[in-house]
Amino acid sequence: MSRITIAVIGAGLIGRKHLKKVIDHADFELVGIADVNSDVVGAQYPGIPVFANYRRLLDETRPMAAIIASPNQVHAEIGIECARRGIHILVEKPVTDTLEAASHLIEEVHRSGIRTLVGHHRRHHDQVRKLRGLIGDKDIGALVGVSAIWAAYKPDAYFQVAPWRTQEGGGPVLINLIHEIDFLRFTAGEIVAVSAVTSSDQRHFAVEDTAGAVLEFENGAIGTFIISDSAVTPWTVEQGVGEAVEFPFSGESSYRFLGSHGSLEFPNLVRWDQSPEERTWNRPVRAQRLFSTTIDPYVAQLEHFRDVIRGTAESLQTVEDGARTLIATLAVTEAARRKARVELGARYQSLAA
Template sequence: MRPVNIAVAGAGVIGRAHMAVIAKNPQCRLSAIADPSEAAQALAQEHGVPWYATLEALLAKALPNGVILATPNALHVPQALQCIAAGVPVLVEKPIAHTVADAQKLVYATQTRSAKVLIGHHRAHSPIMRQAKAVIDEGRLGRLVSVMGSAMFYKPDDYFTQAPWRREVGGGPILINLIHEIHNLRMLCGEIVEVQAMTSNAVRGFAVEDTASITFRFASGVLASFMVSDTSASARSWEQTSQENKAYAGYDDEDCYVIAGTVGSLAVPTMRLKTYATPEDRSWFKPYQRSTVALQREDPLRLQMDHFIRVIQGEVEPLVSAHDGLQNLLVVEAIAQAAASQQTVRFSER
């Protein structure tokens, strides 16, 4: 079978990461790059592929089998709509859109045109997440009760000087980082129906938050508490505990989630499992049976690419749909609203 031709729009950090994954995958090949920068033009020459200043020019010249949108958030929906109009499957990097209204437009277009749209929440493809979900679905924890989660790390000063927009509203860890966690929590616990939140910018003093504390209620009745901070000298984040992205230092003695049920609990990603030997005789005085759930770590970006190829070929439906992307963005918006108003935000009231 011939390799699938995939074009990448956006030659920033995540766009280059996708290009690197494509280069290592024999099932696909990089067919073109769309980005107005001179650096992107040089990158296209380096890869030996055509360069276009705009996605529109790329689509007008030669239709690829698929397009990856790694462009600024505000361009995600208009460019995805261009791909849909051209009949080209598209992988849209997270978040799905800059606003909920734009995301709703893309969901509508996807549904009415039966378009192939995959949203780039790549952790959905992680074997760690797959194993954690399996433990829950098998009932090994009993009925889910609560989740404690964290995304605490320290971003260096040059992270903000290189991209000053990260200091402004919309550039903080809630939208950039927490949206990943929201999708993870929805995968593990179901739909979120209520949020409470507090934010702080006391350390960095930017217009946007640097730390947030959030409480979630799920439709199942599960409650979750979550801390996110980009100014905490802590290893309790997915990047530093999962060891999936080798750009980050890894710590195999730390977890970023603890999922607890009525029979046991699972720490993720160390996958340490504690369960009662006799569910009928549960007590905090009783010892737990302790074990570790086996797993094999793999790069979720690579697995996402394998999945996108299958979506292009019509073999599977997108694991993370446009509707999923919208739901994640709705939760982010609810968190911002809850933090600003200091009121509980219930989705049934929105």
């Protein structure tokens, strides 16, 4: 089968990660890069055409597919331009910066018929697929609840190099929790309502540094989540899985999935259960560590995108599904601001209208 011609738009931190995977993959041919700092990027990737204007890239190289790793604010604009040219897209998370922009992108995607994938790479971890299968097969019975933590201490330099992170939209809810919301939608089920509180008492920025959320799932389960960028802990999925060198490996589980017949820790994949005839708090609960392999989720994501483009697989996350994750994440800050429970059903339905 012929190689898939592909362009990468945006050569920042995540764009460079995508570029490495594409360049190393035998099924893809990188035909060009677009980045506003074209001179700098051109020096980093000699022999590859680099454009300051992404439209020129699309028109002159005519790729079959594009990876959109630009700033969030232009995801929709670039995705729409790709759709109008019939170019399949892998767009980094969040799918867009606003729900209005997401609706415009979805409309253009439907009109064009291109295939799409949103870059919530965690869906492609082998441990995540294993967990999803166990919950879906009711290995621990009916899902009763989820308890989760994402907490790490971001250094002062993190905010100094990008002052926008101290303002609305720059806190851990929209930067970090969106990964967790998508992970929970994928493994535990659709989120139908959200309640939340936020605090900025640690850093005193205009945006939250800590938040607590109560999530209600369509299947009746209830989730609680604490997220903070101002606490020293080993409890993040990044540390637990060891998916990137910048996050030292802890091997600790930051999730507990609670079931009527047992429970699961993640990412360690430890199952706790009793035999069905002795379910009682008066007897010990046994632990069993389950096996799963560790893979590079970005390579797995790229190979899934290849299969989606070729029509041999259904997209694990279309732009519509990515927009649902955005809806649920934005609801956390809204619920905290309004001090009210936010229902999501009508908002999900509006995407299909």
